[in-house]
Amino acid sequence: MSRFLGSKRRILATSLRRPLTARLVAGYRLTLALTLALILALVLSLAGVSQLKAAESAATETASIASAPAETASIESAPAETASAEMASLEPQSAPTPLASSSLLASEASNGSETWSSPVVASLISPKVGDRDAAITALSTDDSLLASEILSALLTGRLFLVKDRGAFYFENQGQYVLAWPKTGPLTPNNPRKVAVNNRQRETIQRILGARALKDPDIGARRQASAALIGAPGVDLSLIRELIGSEADERTKDNLSLILALASLKDPLASQEDKLAALKVLTKLYAPAARDDLKSLSLSDNPVLATAAAQAWRSLEAKSQHLALAETFFFGLSLGSVLALIGIGLAITFGVMGVINMAHGEMAMLGAYTVWALQTIWPSQPGLALILALPAAFLVSGGVGAAIELSVIRPLYQRPLETLLATFGLSLILRQAVRKGISSMNVAVATPSFMSGQWQIGANFSLTQGRVFIFFFCLLVFLAVYLVLAKTRLGLEIRAVTQNRAMARALGVPSSRVDTMTFALGSGVAGVSGVALSQLTNVGPNLGQDYIVDSFMVVVFGGVGNLWGTLLGGFIIGLANKFLEPVNGAMLAKIVIMVGIIFFIQRHPKGLFPQKGRVTSF
């Protein structure tokens, strides 16, 4: 008896000796308060960041006010916009950044610019149109980088001149960079824009285009030659001259396409020339030729008409294949986004059975983490994005753990109530972001490695960011899968889901595992938010746009099955994109929704039903 009493006393003593933190965690009213404090702290810190941002933008505003009179003083600024658009279409990559050019100038300015400097400066200053023609001609004979830069700045209306000193400046988004001469004040006073007329603009375009065709860099030649396909006023003699010496196959194809299109349009070209051109057009892909081929296939000449019809058919077939490939790619891209958000939900909803309506808000917090980090390091958007991955995991995971401890814990036996409680949480989180930061979308920068294009084959290119996100989705899936399958935590998670009582009997701390599981699911949602920040606008409603879809993905794939979620995401994404051209984006979505509803009603457990006895909750 005394032993029994003694042991009882010991039990009492051990329960009193439990560490303070454990007792705090046990009392969830306290944790409710802690959660709210955490959310408040988070919002306040984000608000602090937004204050910082506001102060910065105010500073730049005053700077731009200072430079505003300069812009109003420009001689003629109206055609500048259209010119820059033309420029962008002609030569997407050749506009050099002013910062880079200024660093190059030190070495460059000495060799080429001496020959033309004073007459060119004089003729550019002169208000006469003819004098500017002379300056352009002078610049066209100069092969130096500075001359090209001045020409392209002239084309886009970024070239400014300080008359009394004869100094050039490049302007970029309100900032001036000294171009010539080497030394002088870094900020110009009273700069005037050097304007060109349309004829001169065409001349400059031709000069720059020809220059790019001779560029030693293969990529530049490819781009320049591709831009000239179907463009009016191409200097054909130059192309004919270049095509013989061109080493790169793709550039050569582009050049021959330019010539083929030109001879197709040329009323004086002989039948042989035209037939040869049609042969080239049948072999290669040039959507610009569509109308010409169509009209030529209706012409009186039977030989030409049949050849043109054949070329037209091959063009149509090729464009259909390309469209198919594009749809497939977009479908995969959408699918990877859906799967990425679904994976987090597959843990909280699928594994734990918690209907987390605040899941989208976890992703939103992840996206805002990117924004916060980029605001802290504005000069390093790429680094901030990469650092945001672990940071978002921690932020969303931490908030998730706090939510589990405070709100979800008392509701485990009542899944429908978790739905309502977490919906309330999502309302609070959204409003907190709206009040703490801004109800508007925030600007998240896309680093260069996410924004480029990947050229596959001659006529097909993919957005790099989307490709990255596709592989990122697979990576996250793999990581979550490995955590669940290979780690101690994963083992415990599976044990608790399969048989809570037995797991507890074997010493698994089931409630701590619950917290960790929910934190893991929320953390993965946060990481998916990082990816989303590169694809869509980051705002308080980011999560809302995806919550219904992501539930569909998880339910469709089969609750409690990661593979099902991945596959379900891709199937829904592909189906969506393949239906879109048939009946419009909105209707495609409706069709998918209704399709899933009917699918669930036929197969209530989804694509891959979970095996075993634990099926309903």
Added chain:
Amino acid sequence: MRIFDRSLTIFTLVMAVGAGTIIIGFLAFGTPIFSQFTVGLLGKYLCFAILALAIDLVWGYMGVLSLGHGAFFALGGYAFGMYLMRQIGAQGVYGDAVLPDFMVFIGFETLPWYWRGSQHFLVAVLLVILAPGLLALVFGWTAFRSRVSGVYFSIISQALTYALSLAFYLNALGFGGNNGFTDFKTILGYDVQEKGMTAALFGASALLLWLAVLSSRYLLRSRLGLAVLAIRDNEARVRFAGYKVENVQVAVFTFSAIIAGLGGALYVPQAGIINPSVFAPIFSIEMVACVALGGRGFMYGAIIGAFVVNYAKSRLSTEAPDLWPFILGFLFILTTVFGQGGVFALGRFIWPRKVKADPFKTVKEEPHKGVG
């Protein structure tokens, strides 16, 4: 079977006295006591209470949480809205005697087939009952027959209302797209703006609410009602006892949808507008929150919850719009975390019920977790 127990008698008295006072006060004394705006607002609250009652019927009493009940409400509203649009006739901006303004604007040549007959009041009433009823019948039948239940049902019902909201945004569907129906003129030839009409609509809403409570009460006290409660407390056991669970579920779900649709039909002329936002999942979830706040499985609680939440919403969304989402969010959390009975269940602590065998008592749900 005794329908009129003490609570229903009290409710009937409250409704009769309350609605009577408001109508007489409004018609006889006018603005100093009840402005036309106030009466219209109260009428809208009554319609929301009808919807809350419908949700409570399937959730609180049958244990099926529908997150798409707003769809039935909206369908009823759109069905009656069609009649109201046809009533405008040649008084519209474009003056087309047959086509409503938005159709002329979008470029419809003729009336779509499903608009035919909508100019008759009786057809409209039939449509108000049939449209939500049929949808609920088909949706409920396919869902319950394949035993989609619990969370899955909630999620696909949410998907249903989401899909419908997307569909009703389409201009080509012929339901006014983004703008929906508005600018109503007459009902049965009487001006919508008139005081008498406002009072009539308010009275009709009160009557409908009373009838809904009465019929729900009748349904729940019948043998079917006992089966409904049994399904809520242990679906598997009822099934094994030989009852056709899905038939009961479909019947009650359809009944509830029809009540919701009727509420929607009365809501539209009082609100003066119906648009796809009523289909949005958030609206349905907010209504579920009303029920949760009032206490699910407690009819009057749902009604009071609808009044309190919507009053708070219309007050706060004008006076402190920034605060409203916080308050609603905390309402959600507090009512779900701290007890299933809702705020008004506290009243039961103060005045305990005297009924001996209480079929409405909530039995603690047993988790269907695996045991071995």
